[in-house]
Amino acid sequence: MSPRRAAALRGGEQSLREHLIATAERLIRERGTAGLTVRLIAREAGVADGVLYNHFADKEELLACALRARVRAVESGLGDLPGAGTATVEENLRAYIVYGMRLHAGILPAFAGLVGQPAVLARFADPGGGGGRPGGDWRDRLLAYLRDERELGRLAPDARIEAAARMIVGVCHEAVTSTFVHGYARPAQPPGDDEVGDLVAAVLDGIAPGRRPGRRPGRRPDRQ
Known part of the structure; x- marks a missing residue:
């Protein structure tokens, strides 16, 4: 599926990068991170496997972004301190x-x-990446x-x-x-x-x- 068609299916509300992060975050919420592959994320997002590498340096970067999204999603439901x-x-x-x-x-x-995936955790914890x-x-x-x-x-x-x-x-x-x-x-x-x-x-x-x-x-x- 082309990026243009993927965006059309989402009503144009997200960029393809945001769509991939949201898809990965949903999979993490539903399945956890163990065994989460690029192929599965791409399939759930409705794009070809290689499309992910047009928007992320590697799988680790995508997962780190999805983890940040997951943390923000949890925090958003907890109210104010x-x-x-x-x-x-x-x-x-x-x-x-x-x-x-x-x-x-x-x-x-x-x-x-x-x-067993320290590279993902390192990307998540990188202050320059917003983690x-x-x-x-x-x-x-x-x-x-x-x-x-x-x-x-x-x-x-x-x-x-x-x-x-x-x-x-x-x-x-x-x-x-x-x-x-x-x-x-x-x-x-x-x-x-x-x-x-x-x-x-x-x-x-x-x-x-x-x-x-x-x-x-x-x-x-x-x-x-």
């Missing part, structure tokens, strides 16, 4: 944690099949949120926000990746209220009796 100074810190941290868990549950299946680590924007926004709350005085001035962010990110990763590491057939489950509440309490209150949040014996506080 709260800003510093709104609601309470506890309520806002709950929102960030739920968002992070749902984000990773949505995008991890796309990356699970790429363990980044999976969920990186959420992690950066969480860290910025904690910094802003500290500046507003709603967190202790010596609060160890880097450590708090790593704790939250780690829990979100663990809750999702465990379903794949242990070979569970069911998808990752959304976090329960008690689970989220316990994590928020651990972050805000600490776990040692009588210790001020954000301080460790013998260590200087973070200087952000």
